[in-house]
Amino acid sequence: MKSFVALCVTLAASVAMPAAAGPGPVVSPAVMALHQKLITLDTHLDTPANFSRPGWDFTAGHDGHEDFSQVDLPRMAKGGLDGGFFAIYTAQGPRTPEGIRAAREAALVRAMDIREMVAAHPDRMELAFTADDAARIAAKGKVIVYQSIENSYPLSGDIGLMATFYKFGVRMIGPAHFRNNDWADSSTDPAGLEWHGLSPAGKxxxxxxxxxxxxxxxSHSSDDVLDQMLALSATPIILSHSGCKAVYDHPRNVDDARLKALAAKGGVIQINSYGDYIAKAVASPARDAEMKALMAKVGNRRDLPPAEVAALMKERRAILAKYPGSRPDFDMFAKHLLHALKLVGPEHVGIGLDWDGGGGVIGMEDVTDIPKITAVIKAAGYSDKDLANIWSGNVLRVLKAAEIYAKGAAAKS
Structure with missing residues (x-):
């Protein structure tokens, strides 16, 4: 997830355009039937940021062109998404006792938001804690809710908090986000590298x-961090929402040599749909300036009641109408996906689209469009078994490996 103002600028084109069927493949009835049979998991859902929005209901259907949202239970059902990793995201703030304390409180509140949402709808959702839970929960027709931490800034100075969040149900964790922190370097900090990988605490x-x-x-960490994680970790590494540098050379993307190293250690890259990382956007400084001014005027959109959000969207559309631009489409997303599949094989690729954190491209605006991913993979000649691995088997294999190692380590201690 981006900082609020930057995220709103990035999302500008997406909310200006009506939902469209294309570009991308047409989803045939046969492909849709196959898609519905698969256990489908997205490894990076920023949707919990919406759970506390005034007047916003995860169980109701929404239009993202009216309220920014991309995932809710009705749209998950329509798009055939069975669940995924719901992110406990905290923006990087001051590395001070006060900043860390505020971040810790925010992360704990977000974790409680996720648990309370699931507890309020036990007939429709269920927390998942092990790799085996996914199939069990899917068989009940419920949404599979794993939890992850994006940016471990809230844990700064107290590595013991990792065990606390594990007890809450967190099963995936990334050290850094847009900026360097006490654990590791970010791939995008304007200040450059601080630790040249992991800090001593990060190791x-x-x-x-x-x-x-x-x-x-x-994901979000520097190339050096990935290299060092691969060298140090006893279990496979994941990139929960990343892209391929060979398709678009951006610091958030990963080069082919590192993708091969990731796969050689059993790891997985989950391809994202964040426009800034898929292709170079058409610059429009005037548009971005007006958008920034608008967002500064209204404050945090997630704190606004629905009527004010709708009014905000109307103003946004008026600005964007003056500055027609471009952003990546589904076909550009597919280039990243197919490149990774060709390079490292379907055992090491998955899906992490960054919904509600800035993900989405023309032709894949929200979670209802994800059957197109199944269609493009099938059209490229991959098997039903490959699809099962891409949509959930690979990440569950990595989780199972982490579980097995932890049990072995506990038995030795």
Whole structure:
């Protein structure tokens, strides 16, 4: 997830355009039937940020062109998404006692938001804690709710909190986000590298995640961090929402050599749909300036009641109408996906679209469009078994490996 103002600028084109069937493949009835049979998991859902929005109901259907949202229970059912990793995201703030304390409180509240949402709808959702839980919950027709931490800034100075969040149900954890922190370097900090990978505390972070049985997530972290995680971790690494540098050379994307190293250690890249990382956007400084001014005027959109959000969207559309731009479409997303599949094989690729955190492209605006992913993979000649691995088997294999290692380590201690 981006900082609020930057995220709103990035989403500008997406909310300006009506939903469209294309580009991308047409989803045939046969492909849709196959898609519905699969256990489908997205490894990076920022949707919990919406759970506390005034007047917003995860169980009701929404139009993202009116309220920014991309995932809710009705749209998950329509798109055939069975669940995924719901993110406990905290923006990087000051690395001070006060900043860390505020971040810790925010992360704990977000974790409670997820648990309370599931507890309020036990007939429709269920928390998942092990790899085996996915099939069991799917068989009940419920949404599978794993939890992850994006940016471990809230844990700064207290690695013991990782065990606390593990007890809450967190099973995937990434050290950094847009900026460097006490654990690791970010791939996008304007200040450049601080630790040249993991800090000394970050190396202990890797060991503790292994001990507990958490998947280590290198998305947003620097290339050096990925290299060091691969060297240090006793279990496979995941990139929960990343892209391929060979398709678009962006710091958030991963080069082919590192993708091969990731796969060689059993890891998985989950392809995202975040426009800034898929292709170079058409620049429009005037549009971005007006959008920034609008967002500064209204404050945090997630705190606004529905009527004010709708009014905000109307103003946004008026600005964007003056500055028609471009953003990546489904076909550009597919280039990243198909490149990864060709390079490392279907045992090492998955889906992490960054919904409600800035993900989405023309032709895949919200979760209802994800059957197109199944269609494009099938059209490329991959088997039903490959699809099962891509949509959930690979990430569950990585989680199972983390569980097995943790049990073995516990038995030895």
């Amino acid at each position: 202990a972070f890797v060991a503790e995640a292994n001990r507990l049985g958490m998947i280590l997530d290198a």
